[in-house]
Amino acid sequence: MLDMPPAHSTGGTDYYVPYVQHLWEPSYVPPMRNDVIAERLAGQGHDILFEHEMVKLLHADGKVTGAVFSTKDGYKQVNAKNTLLATGGYAANPVMMRALQPAAVGCCTASSFNPTCTGDGIRAGLWAGASKDIDAAPMIFDRGAVAPGVDAGYEGDGENSVFRGNIFQENIGSQPFMKVNRHGQRFANESTPYDFICFAANYQPGGVWCQVYDSNMMDDMLRFETVGCSRVVPYIEMGMTFDEYTAMSQESGILMKADTLEELADLLGFAGQDKDNFLAEVEKYNGFYDNQVDEDFGKEAYRLSAIRQAPFYGCWFGGSLLTTIDGLRINENCQVLDPELNVIEGLYAAGDVSGSFFSGNYPEYIVGVACGRSSVEGRHVAKLLAGAVE
CATH class of the missing domain: 3.50.50.60 (FAD/NAD(P)-binding domain)
Structure with a gap:
């Protein structure tokens, strides 16, 4: 009988995730791809x-x-x-987006597409x-960070319409931390592909959601071990700090920070019953972490995290439209x-x-x-x- 490998920590199967080099060291500026292609074509006698x-x-x-x-x-x-x-x-x-992809428009707050598309x-x-x-197909990432109170969707009419947010790639938005709607309530499993939470937000007030976590977030993300361009493990292991990871939303004043959950709720715009819902949701979510069971949406145990250690952080998000x-x-x-x-x-x-x-x-x-x-x-x-x- 073959020896079976031990159970994987994530409950799945080991596979290789290639290293993605998005950035280059300042000491080395590589030739631009298009410049290389243009030089080669010109050398072959072709016009560009x-x-x-x-x-x-x-x-x-x-x-x-x-x-x-x-x-x-x-x-x-x-x-x-x-x-x-x-x-x-x-x-x-x-x-074209309004005509062909109203669901995508309804949950996006920002854009990272090429303006010539x-x-x-x-x-x-x-x-x-x-x-x-026949079927429309967008590419949406869950990283369009916005200030409290900002709705998803276009502002303006016709060809002059623009999304309301200007932070299109706040990467921490793709991490499976607790996410709630404007009533302070969870509404989906946060451990899903990027656009799942975006489309789920179509059925929530404003088409947006709020993500909340505590000061242990870097350790949590090491355990989350997400894949693709949200995978931040190599950067954390090389010493990247939380401030570096969330630079855009911090510089814009969109990422909220507080020493108590009550103060954080106020900064995020929760009031009245919505604030009570938010505080109760955090308490319940902490219980799910303690018991390692998400009783509401079935999120994997290793993707749960506690929200107990001050300071606390929260940020509102919508989708960021990359392309069609x-x-x-x-x-x-x-x-x-x-x-x-x-x-x-x-x-x-x-x-x-x-x-x-x-x-x-x-x-x-x-x-x-x-x-x-x-x-x-x-x-x-x-x-x-x-x-x-x-």
Whole structure:
């Protein structure tokens, strides 16, 4: 009989989480990716045209033959045997977001999308006869820190709409600490992929939630051992402090700190019955930690934490919209398809402008799948058109 490995501390299975290098040491400034690509293309005799805004694709008889661009010198037509759309999604287009993804808009307080992702490529493809994914699919992280009283959703109308918060990546928002609504009550299991708590907040006042923890938070996060870009264990082990980890919300005065829970409740905007609910919820949550059982939402025992050691901290959050991942339907070679799923000759799509990959949301537990998809598709089309792929 085979010897079975001991039970994993998290109740799951050991697997390797690769180290993610988001930052570079100041002593080393690497060459920018696009600069490297531009230099290589120029060396091969290819032109790179900047300040060209696509107006429309040229298409006739089911075939795309290039595009028309608006430039500083007027309109310019570029004819091409093959055209690859790599223009991103439509997260920066409030009109499209309101029309296609009202649930995402209703729980987001901030944005971290590229401002050029306005859906131009998707719309151009549709006008050229392409089909699009039926179901909308956003990529939302639970890190849009805001001040007490700020609602999720857009402020303003039409194309000028903006989210109300300006902190889009306060990473501690993805940690599974206790989260409550404006009535001071928990409303979901906090130990879930990033966007779960966001969409659950759609059914709560203001579309936002408050996260609360005590001075033991760094030790708690070591035990939580989250995955993906929320995984902070290596940084803590290298000596990162709590102040460094929450720098944005502290500098903005959005992260609240108090020596008592009663004072913290006041700073977070809880009053009357809502304050009583909040204090009772903390007491009950401490009991769940003591008994290592979440009787309300079934959160794993190792993801529970006590809220007893002063000082206490709290911060309000909404979702941070990164991108959209529903796009033009494609086949295995990234060729764009019409509504009957026939290939539109000469038209390809890669990255967030393309669809046929995600459904409904971004699966956060499959670390790197979004950037991996974009990189692989772009490379595949380039090799295909260069004749390197059959």
